[in-house]
Amino acid sequence: AIALQADTYERTFETVAREWIVSNAHWSEYYTNQVTSYLEKDVFPRIGKLPISSIRAPHLRPIIKDVAARGAKTVAILIRQWCGQIFSYAAAQGLCEFDPAALLKGLVKRPQVRHNPPLTWAEIPDFLNRVDNEGGYQTTVLALKLMALTYVRTVELRKASWEEFDLDNAMWSIPSERMKMRRPHLVPLSRQAVAALRELHALTGGGKVLFPSYRKPGQVMSATTLNQALKRMGYGGRFSSHGFRSTATTILGLLGYPEKRVDLQLAHSKKSKDSSRAPYDHTKFVESRKVIMQDWADILDSLQAGKPVEGVTKAFGPMSKRRTALLRVIERE
Incomplete structure (x- = not known):
């Protein structure tokens, strides 16, 4: 039990997040780079060095709010979803017991997507x-x-x-x-x-x-x-x-x-x-x-x-x- 506690403590959020990225080998190179880039820019500097088992919703809330505040609401929503998947991945390995990101669903409202319409016949x-x-x-x-x-x-x-x-x-x-x-x-x-x-x-x-x-x-x-x-x-x-x-x-x-x-x-x-x-x-x-x-x-x-x-x-x-x-x-x- 003591060994398990030590391993859990040493596994930081960034370490587990990078393992999670590697585990998604089916992703395209573009998508892998996109996920990695946003995590490195917005998430790892704030909570990357924390043990994943110690992270709570109050740690994640300012990260998501700050990304949304710079006008990137879609990215903020993606970061919450990616964090949720990272915690699920960690929970499956016994590294944490719950997903704090789930508590923040709806924190940022999804912006209305304006797709460029198709060209008309005319x-x-x-x-x-x-x-x-x-x-x-x-x-x-x-x-x-x-x-x-x-x-x-x-x-x-x-x-x-x-x-x-x-x-x-x-x-x-x-x-x-x-x-x-x-x-x-x-x-x-x-x-x-x-x-x-x-x-x-x-x-x-x-x-x-x-x-x-x-x-x-x-x-x-x-x-x-x-x-x-x-x-x-x-x-x-x-x-x-x-x-x-x-x-x-x-x-x-x-x-x-x-x-x-x-x-x-x-x-x-x-x-x-x-x-x-x-x-x-x-x-x-x-x-x-x-x-x-x-x-x-x-x-x-x-x-x-x-x-x-x-x-x-x-x-x-x-x-x-x-x-x-x-x-x-x-x-x-």
Whole structure:
């Protein structure tokens, strides 16, 4: 019992917190760095050296309140949640008996999240034309086009390497360690996406990554580059690079495309009933997803060319020849 007390006393909050971070090996590198950075900045300097068993709610309250006071309410809420998970991890090892962070739930009210809305039908033609004319460096223009054509997450495109692409077979294979849900993801490439990638390859194909940083050799394009380009184009505050995903979801939904296939292509996190199938979900319905991705690229071309909504609906809607072709592929899957 004395040995256990000594071990418990020596295990500081910071020591246990770092063990907890290591234990979450399924996290993405980005998320791991985010958690570590905030704990190192806001939590460890205040309570890191205290034995974890000695920490109470009054220790945590000022930390959370101070973070919220600087305008980072979402971060304050995350810190409370992370601390709660750290105490749960410690309790499972017999290092503490309760979670003081649980007493502070609701201390900071969650701010209303203002998601940048998707582009509307009417906004897409002007947007695509402005990308061509006002997008900046050609690599930035091509990045924005590829975001629109593939509707992947921004970080998935920014950090992409050429070895992930098979342009001859029009397929992009994103490894699990680069995905938010830590599962590999397949992105069928439309003819337009392949053309953009071949153009990009002539510019950056001599290196490892698609979008190297011009200012920092050895690094990739920064997270702000695309949003800064959108801001210059006049879309600051009302559309972000992440908005391509909601734009595709909205328009494909309005045209009646199968939600399950679109969700798979978005790589949304939906719990699989059969967990043994989860690692292979990225291969499901690939043939029909190829058709949808080509349809999506052709829809964007049609809108950019000025085709009215009625014409696009007729060409790609539920009663179109394109939809009949898609349904035939789905029947075979």
